[in-house]
Amino acid sequence: MKNLRPVGIIGTGKYVPEKILTNSDLEKIVETNDEWIVSRTGIRERHIAAPDEATSDLAYEASIRALASAGLKPEELDLIIVATITPDTIFPSTACVLQDKLGAKGAAAFDLSAACSGFVYSLATAVGFIQNGMYNNALIIGADTLSRITDYTDRNTCVLFGDGAGAVVIGEVPKGRGFQSFDLGAEGAGGPLLKLEGGGSRLPATVETVEGKKHFIYMNGREVFKFAVRVMGAATEKVLGKAGLAKEDIDLFIPHQANIRIIQSAMQRLDLPPEKCVINVDKYANTSAASIPLALVEAAEEGRMKEGDTVLMVGFGGGLTWGASILVW
Numbered sequence: 001m002k003n004l005r006p007v008g009i010i011g012t013g014k015y016v017p018e019k020i021l022t023n024s025d026l027e028k029i030v031e032t033n034d035e036w037i038v039s040r041t042g043i044r045e046r047h048i049a050a051p052d053e054a055t056s057d058l059a060y061e062a063s064i065r066a067l068a069s070a071g072l073k074p075e076e077l078d079l080i081i082v083a084t085i086t087p088d089t090i091f092p093s094t095a096c097v098l099q100d101k102l103g104a105k106g107a108a109a110f111d112l113s114a115a116c117s118g119f120v121y122s123l124a125t126a127v128g129f130i131q132n133g134m135y136n137n138a139l140i141i142g143a144d145t146l147s148r149i150t151d152y153t154d155r156n157t158c159v160l161f162g163d164g165a166g167a168v169v170i171g172e173v174p175k176g177r178g179f180q181s182f183d184l185g186a187e188g189a190g191g192p193l194l195k196l197e198g199g200g201s202r203l204p205a206t207v208e209t210v211e212g213k214k215h216f217i218y219m220n221g222r223e224v225f226k227f228a229v230r231v232m233g234a235a236t237e238k239v240l241g242k243a244g245l246a247k248e249d250i251d252l253f254i255p256h257q258a259n260i261r262i263i264q265s266a267m268q269r270l271d272l273p274p275e276k277c278v279i280n281v282d283k284y285a286n287t288s289a290a291s292i293p294l295a296l297v298e299a300a301e302e303g304r305m306k307e308g309d310t311v312l313m314v315g316f317g318g319g320l321t322w323g324a325s326i327l328v329w
C-alpha cells in the first residue's frame with residue numbers, strides 16, 4: 001500500500017446512549033453477580049439505547065461530531081458505510097437512512113455486515129475506493145444497538161453487550177501517514193457459534209420464531225473465546241508483517257472490546273505495557289461494530305495518539321470474521 005495515495009483519518013466522533021445499565025442492575029434481572037461479570041469479562045456497565053433510539057440515531061450523533069472534527073459539510077461526503085448487525089430495518093440500509101438525516105445528498109451509502117469486525121472491514125473497503133481515485137473521502141461508522149437483539153433472561157449473553165456508535169471521516173493525508181496495511185479474514189464454518197437465526201430468508205419471522213427466541217443472539221462463548229485468542233494473535237502478526245513492522249513498533253493497541261481476558265492475552269503476546277493499550281470494555285461492554293471506533297475515538301479525544309504514532313487495531317466476531325489494520329496517526 002506504500003506507493004498508493006496515502007489515506008488516513010481526518011475526523012472522529014462518538015456517541016453512547018444516556019442510560020447506563022450496571023452489573024448490579026443486572027443482578028436484579030438474572031442470576032448473576034458483579035464479581036462474576038468483572039472477573040470473567042472486565043465489564044462494569046454498559047449504555048442502553050432509549051426506546052425511540054435506533055442504530056441510525058446513534059450513528060447520526062457520532063457522524064455529526066466526526067464531520068465537525070474533520071471540518072467537512074455533509075454535502076461534501078462521497079461515501080457512507082455503516083458497519084452494523086442491528087440495522088434500523090432489513091432494508092433500506094441504515095447508511096441510506098443516515099445519508100438522508102445528514103443531508104449528504106448524492107453520497108453513495110451502504111451497510112456492511114461483518115459483526116464486530118465490521119468497522120475494520122469497512123475501513124479497508126473505503127480506503128480502497130479512495131486509493132483508486134473513485135472517491136476523495138468517506139464517512140465510516142461502526143454502530144450497533146445490541147440491546148434490541150439480546151435476551152435479558154439469558155445470563156450467558158445479556159451481561160456482555162451494550163449500545164453505541166463511533167465514526168471517522170477518512171481522506172487523503174500527508175505522505176508517510178494513514179493506513180499502512182489490512183488483514184481481513186473469515187471462517188464461515190464457525191458461523192453457528194455466534195448467530196441470530198430468525199427474521200432472514202432462511203427462517204422468516206413467525207409466532208414460532210418469536211416464541212423460540214430466534215430473534216436474539218445465540219453464542220457459544222467458550223468456543224468464540226478460543227477463536228478470538230487464536231485469530232487476534234495471527235491477524236496481528238500478519239498485519240504487522242504486511243506493513244514491514246515489528247511488535248516493538250506499536251505505539252497504541254486498539255483491540256475489540258469483548259472481554260478483558262482476551263485483550264490481556266493479546267497484550268501478553270505483543271509484550272505490550274498497559275499504557276500502550278486502549279481498554280474501555282469496563283464502561284461500554286461489547287458494542288460489536290462500535291467497539292473499535294469507540295476505543296479509537298476515545299483515545300484520540302484523550303490525546304493518547306501523537307502525529308506519526310503507529311496504531312494497531314484488531315477485531316474478531318460473528319461470521320466468524322476478523323480484521324486488523326496498521327495506521328500511522
Ligand code: UT7
Pocket residue numbers: 031032033036037040041116155156157159194219221222223224225228258259286288316317318
Ligand atoms: O464480539 C465477539 C463475541 N463474543 C465474545 O468475544 C465472547 C467470547 N467469550 C467470552 O468472553 C467468555 O467465554 C464468556 C464471558 C462468555 C464466558 O466466560 P467463561 O470463563 O468462558 O465461562 P463459561 O462459559 O466457561 O462458564 C463458566 C460458568 C458456567 O457455570 P458452570 O457450567 O461452570 O456451572 C456458567 O453457567 O459461569 C456460568 N455463567 C455465569 N455465572 C454468573 C455464565 N454466565 C454467567 C453470569 N453470571 N452472567
